[in-house]
Amino acid sequence: MxxxxxxxxxxxxxxxxxxxxxxxxxxxxxxxxxxxxxxxxxxxxxxxxxxxxxxxxxxxxxxxxxxxxxxLPTDWLALCEFCARYYQAPLGEVMAFALPPMLRRGKHPRPQKAKKDLNAVSAKHESKPASTVCLPSLLAAQQAAVEQIVSTTAFQTFLLHGVTGSGKTEVYLRAIEATLAQGRQALMLVPEIALTPQLESRVRARLPHAHLVVANSSVADAARARGFLDALTGNAEIVLGTRLAIFTPLPRLRLIIVDEEHDASFKQQDGVRYSARDLAIWRAHQQNCPIVLGSATPSLESFHHALAGRYHMLTLPLRAVAEAPPIVRTIDTRREKLQEGLSVALINALEQRLGRGEQSLVFLNRRGYAPVLACPACGWISRCQHCAANLVVHLADKHLRCHHCGFETAIPHACPDCGNVDLQPFGRGTQRLESALIERFPQARILRVDRDSANSAKKWQALLASIHAGEVDILIGTQMLAKGHDFPKLTLVGAVGADAALFAADFRAPERLFAQLMQVGGRSGRADLPGEVLIQTEYPTHPLYQALIDHDYSRFAQSQLEERKTAGFPPFTFQAMLRAESRSMGESVAFLAQARDFALAFADSYITLYEPVPMRLHRLMALERAQLLVESDNRPALQHFLAQWQTALYTLKRPRTLRWHVDVDPLEF
Incomplete structure (x- = not known):
């Protein structure tokens, strides 16, 4: 049989x-x-x-x-099985997610048609061997990092900690080149689709003969399936992609690189909730090959592992091109009346750059015109009908929009409650900042870069082209501009509205703020022009800002680790979250309470089960959401408990409309 x-x-x-x-x-x-x-x-x-x-x-x-x-090879099956086991997801769901949509549907992509000028392109490449490419000189630390990575023939996790502009990408390229010279394959992960084109162009310029496959959700279905098959058959030599690229089969895999390893985008927040960075480490161990985690601001988990000796730290302390890092200063705004959110010092600095023909970036990580529209007469505010959030004012298209569920409506001419026509926007986003700067500097060429202005790959590339061509004087941007971009004429970064994260309820907020500010500050002074970073704050003596001024990530990270150890937070404990969502909060909490009572019967002393509570954003898309935190200082014990609990959860009675999921190593609370 x-x-x-x-x-x-x-x-x-x-x-x-x-x-x-x-x-x-x-x-x-x-x-x-x-x-x-x-x-x-x-x-x-x-x-x-x-x-x-x-x-x-x-x-x-x-x-x-x-x-x-x-x-599909046995190592690919094993990767999916580990992902399903660790992240408590059905194996079939993991495998379906890991396959390109076309292959998942049982289809086969047609062979790509050869372009008419293919022979001409090949001849052009053949006329210029890779050896004639002019390579930049390496600093001593870069050379040492490359040598250690290339000489490693077994599993080893390297944490490449380099200041912004220190040439981490050049280290990646040298290591990939050496890998290809051995007839092996390389996998490189980046956190966002927006970072892919720039890196792709650098890899193609350096290694014009290499078969490079790009894997991310923006790639067309047929092209994605072809790339998957090229990698599976060993034809592809380099795979470059976002988190889903970790599931690309590579029979001759020799090197894995995770750029900006600290970025939260590597964690999938719906469906199969996996961390591509952590899966990459497991895969490197499975394949017995080195993995490089690169960042100017490593995650505290990775930094902790490096301090403990589990990861090997490679440090790039100097910038590769610029002579010195940008000067960081704080602007005390406690006793100053700001002009549309801008201090006199920041305005003066912008004027100086305009006079010198240099570029400036004003960083505000909040898109839209204003976070909320309110009626001063009766107190009405623009709330979303479907979420526990406010509708954001988007003045450019005269709409109120929810940034969580996408619901939008026209801006009312009068208050819906009392009829007052004097509605006021409160707070500011990038659109409002753009309007203020246009009014203040009418002669300047001002460009706003956020998810509204760059809502397609074509628009994003057009914006980047304008910046590189010197057609922009002042940039207004969100975190889209915070990492991975080199703008030679950019010499000033002004950070606005950063204080909110200092006292957020999320224990990871300071870590994210430090990374954001260091990354966005690193955009300035990357060429031969000196850079400056100005941070507007009401807390100029805060240790986080002082560490930024001193460019001392290590001091900040160690202080954060001490606080987390005292509080019992990761990486000193391991967490999982059971979440439920339903039409009523009562149903969600009741299901979680039932799940907790069931778990108490078999949970051992290593496991701590907290009471179910509503999530911070307790209503999303008309569903009421609650969560139950499970914690342990022993990872195997937590995994053993979750496996038992997960099986039991399927047997619990629940309303038909209620949905639940387990999130292992959660990043959002």
Missing amino acids: SIVRVALDLPLLRLFDYLAPGASASDIGYRVSVPFGRSLRMGVIVDWIATSEQPVDKLKPVTAILRDIPP
Whole structure:
């Protein structure tokens, strides 16, 4: 009897057995079409067995085993199995997520048509061997880092801690080049799609003959499937992508690089809630190859591992091009009346750069015109109908918009409650700052860069081209501009509205603020012009700002680690969150309370179960959300508990409309 065990894209913690006459163990890893209920579903064969726990007469035969592409390799299956096990997700859901949509649907991409000028392009590349590319000189620290990475032949996690502008990308390129010279493959992860084109162009310029595959959600389905297959068959030499690229099969993998490893974008916040950075470390261990985690502001978890000796620290203390890091100063705004949120010192600094023909960046991590519209007469404020959040004023298109669910409505001409026509916007976003700067500097060329102005790849590239061409004097930007960009003429960064994160309820807020300000400050003075960073604050003596002034990440990180150790926060404890959402908060909390009571029966002394509470954003898209925190100072004990609990959670009674999920190593609370 030939039986195959199949992982299906279903929210169930089980696999399904099917009769498969003629199948064998060599079919493990193939996609398969099987009947399920009244429909056909695509799955992946994960095992071939002789007998099943189910009666043979109840097993259905497979519809088809798709052998049009090579089977998914055993190391890819193992990666998905680990992801499912650690992040408490059904294996079928993980595998479906890991496959490109076209392959997930059982289709095969057509071969890409050769372009008419393909021979001319090849001839052009052949006429200029890679050896003729003019390589920049390496600083001693860069050279040492490259040598250590390249000489490592087994698993080792390197934390490449380099100040902004220290040439981390050059270290990556040298290491990739050495990897390709050995006939092996390299995988490079970046946190955001917006960072991909610039890095892609640098890799192609340096390694014009290398077969590079770009993998992210913006790539068309057919191209993404072709890239996946090129990597699977070993034809692709470099895979560059966002977090989903971690699931790209690479039979000759020799090097993994995670750029901006601290970035929260590496953690998936819906569906399969995995951390691509942490999966990358596991995969490097599985493949027995080195992995490089690069950042100017490493995550406290990675920095803690480096201090403990689990990671090997590589330090780049100097900028590669500029002679010195930018000078950082705070502007005390406690006794100053700001002009549309801008201090006199910042306005003067902008005027000086305009006079010298240099570029400036005003950083405000809040898009829109104002965070809220309010009526001073009766107290009405613009609240979202579906979320526990305010509607943001977008004056450019005369709309109020929720940045959480996307709901929008026209700006009212009068207060909906009392009829007062004098409605006032409170606070400021990038649009309001843009209006103020246009009024203050009418002769300046001002450009706003946020998710509203750069809402497509084409617009984003056009904005970057304008900046590089020197067609912009003053930039107004959010965190989109905070990392990965080199603007040679940019010499001033002004940070506005940063204080809010200093006293946020989220214990990770200071870490994120420090990283943001250091990253955005690092955009200034990256060439031969000196840079300056001005931070407007009501707390100029705060230790976080003082560490920024001294460019002392280590001091800041160690103080944060001491606070977390005292408070019992990660990385000194391990956490998981059970969340529930339903039409009423009572249903959500009741389900979590039931889950907690059930867990208390088998939770050992290593496990701490907290009471269920509403989430900070307790209503999202008309659903009331609550959460229950589980904590332990022993990771294996927590994983063992979660595996037991997860199975039990499927048996609990709940309203049909209630949804729940487990988030392991949560970043959002």
